[in-house]
Structures are given as structure tokens and as C-alpha cells.
Amino acid sequence: MNTATIRRELKRYIDVIPENNLEIVRPMLSFLAENQAAYNPLVIETNLTADEKAVIRAGRKERKEHPENFTSWADVKC
Numbered sequence: 001m002n003t004a005t006i007r008r009e010l011k012r013y014i015d016v017i018p019e020n021n022l023e024i025v026r027p028m029l030s031f032l033a034e035n036q037a038a039y040n041p042l043v044i045e046t047n048l049t050a051d052e053k054a055v056i057r058a059g060r061k062e063r064k065e066h067p068e069n070f071t072s073w074a075d076v077k078c
Contacts, residue, residue: 063070
């Protein structure tokens, strides 16, 4: 497969990534593009709002009750 074909394929993947997952892939793409911003430390917010904490709780509850709807980290990193 030539480089142009691979680029088109990767761009199609980006176009169909759900909006809530875009922030997850940005650091990786930035790193692969050799963007200097990729070398900045990852920021993990610890001052979450009550609404943000509620979203996290709901997600954890959903994962506990319906694990079949989630992909394990072991499957992702392979």
C-alpha cells in the first residue's frame, strides 16, 4: 500500500471518530506528527465540577452493569 493510500485511510478513520473520543487520540497523533506540543506533560484535571463527576460516575456504573459494551485496555494496547 502506498503512502498516499495510507494517509487517505487514516484520514477516513479520523473523520468517523466520535467527538467524545477526539481528545483521546489527539496526543498520539500529535506525537506521531512530531509536534512539539506532544512533549508537554499530559494534564489530568483534578478540580472537576459536580456535573463532570456525575458523568464519570454514570460511565463507571454503565461499565459495571454492561461490560460487554466496552473494550478492555488489554485488547486496545495489543
